[in-house]
Structure formats: C-alpha cells, structure tokens
Amino acid sequence: MAVVRMDGVEQTVSNIFCIGRNYAAHVAELGNQLEEEPLVFLKPTSALSLNGQDIALPTYSNDVHHECELVLLIGKGGHDIPVADALSHIAGVGIGLDLTARDVQSEAKKGGKPWTKAKGFRHAASVSDFVAVSHVDVSRPFSFSLQVNGETRQQGDTSLMLYPLATIISYLSQTYGLTAGDLIYTGTPQGVAALQAGDVLHLQLDGVVSADWTVAA
Numbered sequence: 001m002a003v004v005r006m007d008g009v010e011q012t013v014s015n016i017f018c019i020g021r022n023y024a025a026h027v028a029e030l031g032n033q034l035e036e037e038p039l040v041f042l043k044p045t046s047a048l049s050l051n052g053q054d055i056a057l058p059t060y061s062n063d064v065h066h067e068c069e070l071v072l073l074i075g076k077g078g079h080d081i082p083v084a085d086a087l088s089h090i091a092g093v094g095i096g097l098d099l100t101a102r103d104v105q106s107e108a109k110k111g112g113k114p115w116t117k118a119k120g121f122r123h124a125a126s127v128s129d130f131v132a133v134s135h136v137d138v139s140r141p142f143s144f145s146l147q148v149n150g151e152t153r154q155q156g157d158t159s160l161m162l163y164p165l166a167t168i169i170s171y172l173s174q175t176y177g178l179t180a181g182d183l184i185y186t187g188t189p190q191g192v193a194a195l196q197a198g199d200v201l202h203l204q205l206d207g208v209v210s211a212d213w214t215v216a217a
C-alpha cells in the first residue's frame with residue numbers, strides 16, 4: 001500500500017495524476033505546443049519515493065530529467081466539482097519531482113506510444129511530506145524551487161500556471177473523478193535538465209515544506 005505523510009500521519013495514496021505543459025516557458029523550452037485542455041497522464045503508486053530516500057535512476061535511460069512541481073493531496077473526492085468549490089477538496093500541499101526519462105519519452109512521442117516507461121519507473125514520483133490546509137492558505141500563489149548541488153535549477157510561481165489549481169481539480173473530477181488520497185502533480189516550470197549519479201537535490205515550497213534526495217551512485 002502506497003502512503004505519503006501529512007503532518008506526521010500516513011495517508012494512503014489512491015491515484016497519481018500529473019499535468020503536463022502547464023507553464024508556457026517550459027512548453028517553449030521543449031518545443032511543444034500549448035494545450036487546449038489540461039494534458040493529463042498517470043504514474044503508478046509504486047513510483048513514489050518519499051523525502052529522504054535515495055533516488056535510483058532507471059538503467060534504460062541516459063537522460064532522466066528533474067521536473068520540480070507543486071503537488072496536491074486530495075482530501076474529499078467527487079465528480080463534476082465546480083471550479084468555485086475545487087480548492088475545498090485539497091487536504092494538503094507538498095513539493096515533488098515528476099522524474100522523466102526524456103530520451104524514452106521522445107521515442108514514445110515519435111511512435112505515438114504511452115509515456116508510462118518514461119514517467120512511471122520506481123522513484124519517478126518523488127514527493128515531500130504534505131502540510132495540511134489548516135496550516136496553509138491554498139488560495140494564494142506559491143513560489144517553489146529546486147537546487148541541485150547547491151545551484152538553483154528551477155524556480156516556479158503558481159500564478160504563471162496556464163491551468164490554475166481550481167481548474168485542474170474541476171477538470172480531473174469531470175473526466176476521471178477524484179478520490180480521497182489522490183495526488184496531483186501540477187506541472188513544471190522551465191529549467192528541466194538531466195540528473196547525474198551523486199546529485200544532491202533540495203526542493204522548497206514557499207517556506208511551507210522542503211524535501212531532500214540524493215541520486216544513488
């Protein structure tokens with residue numbers, strides 16, 4: 001059973017939804033087009049890696065990129081959630097990595113194949129502890145960052161999202177339904193790049209929570 005921690009208590013994870021291409025500068029850096037509706041993919045819960053664990057990169061890729069993202073933990077599930085009510089379905093917020101085998105993803109894109117091997121390997125869904133909404137106002141914008149070996153690689157600001165948090169929640173609830181314990185990776189800002197064995201990663205969400213991983217040698 002896959003779990004995350006929120007305020008020191010384990011929470012069972014249901015589904016892991018991820019939003020792609022949600023920041024214009026990142027869409028541009030990979031040469032992709034803007035989407036007319038949120039671009040959604042899934043990761044298996046076996047891809048989770050919690051704060052403090054080592055990240056093992058898959059041996060079948062030579063180009064695993066970090067994608068630093070705000071992550072939501074859903075508290076109350078539902079279908080057809082109105083945008084106006086959407087934020088009330090969030091239980092907590094965290095910060096995580098949507099690790100992506102870019103070489104494998106590029107081949108999948110060319111062949112029209114699914115992204116699962118590029119996005120769903122063990123440790124591909126690294127995530128911090130979550131902080132409950134009773135301690136943090138989720139209606140405000142969040143800034144977040146990733147440092148690799150002490151150097152800032154990615155800096156994000158949720159006010160720059162193409163599809164804001166409430167829109168994402170409402171959209172997922174209409175199309176798939178949301179369940180208590182679902183995680184939502186909300187998209188990465190620009191600055192994605194390859195990880196190397198031994199890299200030390202520090203993620204920080206606006207003074208709310210931070211997380212650290214080391215890439216296994």
Ligand code: MG
Nearest residue numbers: 067098187188
């Ligand atoms: Mg991503």
